[in-house]
Amino acid sequence: xxxxxxxxxxxxxxxxxxxxxLRLRKSFFVDNLGWHIPHDxxxxxxxxxxxxxxxxVVLRDGAVIGGARAMATTATWGxxxxxxxxxxxxxxxxxxxxxxxxxIVSADMWECTRLVxxxxxxxxxxxxxxxxxxxxxxxxxxxxxxxxxxxxxxPLALMRALRQLGFGAERIGEPYTNDNDGRRYxxxxxxxxxxxxxxxxxxxxxxxxxxxxxxx
Numbered sequence: 001x002x003x004x005x006x007x008x009x010x011x012x013x014x015x016x017x018x019x020x021x022l023r024l025r026k027s028f029f030v031d032n033l034g035w036h037i038p039h040d041x042x043x044x045x046x047x048x049x050x051x052x053x054x055x056x057v058v059l060r061d062g063a064v065i066g067g068a069r070a071m072a073t074t075a076t077w078g079x080x081x082x083x084x085x086x087x088x089x090x091x092x093x094x095x096x097x098x099x100x101x102x103x104i105v106s107a108d109m110w111e112c113t114r115l116v117x118x119x120x121x122x123x124x125x126x127x128x129x130x131x132x133x134x135x136x137x138x139x140x141x142x143x144x145x146x147x148x149x150x151x152x153x154x155p156l157a158l159m160r161a162l163r164q165l166g167f168g169a170e171r172i173g174e175p176y177t178n179d180n181d182g183r184r185y186x187x188x189x190x191x192x193x194x195x196x197x198x199x200x201x202x203x204x205x206x207x208x209x210x211x212x213x214x215x216x
Contacts, residue, residue: 001130002059005137008051019043020064021057028116033181036094048113050077056137058130060121066130068115070138072147073104082111084153084187094180099153099173100187110142110192112152132165143192150190155183168193 004014011018022043029035030044038046052075057067071082080086087095088103115134121127142150151172162169173187 001065001133003056003133003137004059005054005056005141007054011055014057017057017059017064018055021055021067022049024064024067024116024118025114029114033183035180047077047080048083050080052077054141056134056141058133058137063120064118065121066117066134068134068138069113070110070141070150071113072107072142072145073109073111073151074107081105083113084111084151087153094178095153096176099176099185101173104151108147109149109151110138110145110147112138112150115152115154115158128161128165131161135162135165135167139192147192150192152188152190153185154188156186159186159188162188162190 004017006014006018022045026039026042026044029037030039037044048069048071052071054070055067056070058065073082073085075082080091081089083092083095084100085103085105086092088097088100090097117127117130117134121130138150153173156171156175159169159171167190169188169190171186172189175184175186177184
């Protein structure tokens, strides 16, 4: 497995990793779970995929097999802030405003969203390893910018999985049932404590290619 973290200013260094992550998101959240979120026939992309977002993506043999998105709770872009704050303000119809219980704006806290692992990762050991690398990448990004806590709206089962891997996840909001997929979700919180050394980054970068053939 290889791991990359980037924002919109550096995504070009990693070839099609960002687009392939959006493609994986569409396959899981739209095709599999039936979420009513912005997408076309190929990718899922919403208002939080903006210059304030960071990404932690895992690749295997050049193919994206997992990833997630992170954003500071101080972020704003146009009329939007971050997902949970917009939900608290009643801007998102599929997330109840009471899910968080309070309005959080703090440089110490980052939100994580769109966590996904490909169905091509088939064994429990591989999925656990992929999840560890994704989450550790989110921790690295947030901690490097001064954050001490991560929050996320996640399936309740993820809390147990994270704890089994050594992450200090806990529930801080009341659970609710998502009408699209029937699963139970709640807001989780976790310290930005590195349980393993900083995740190794990809050993190479995609070099820019000429747009036109040179003149003969």
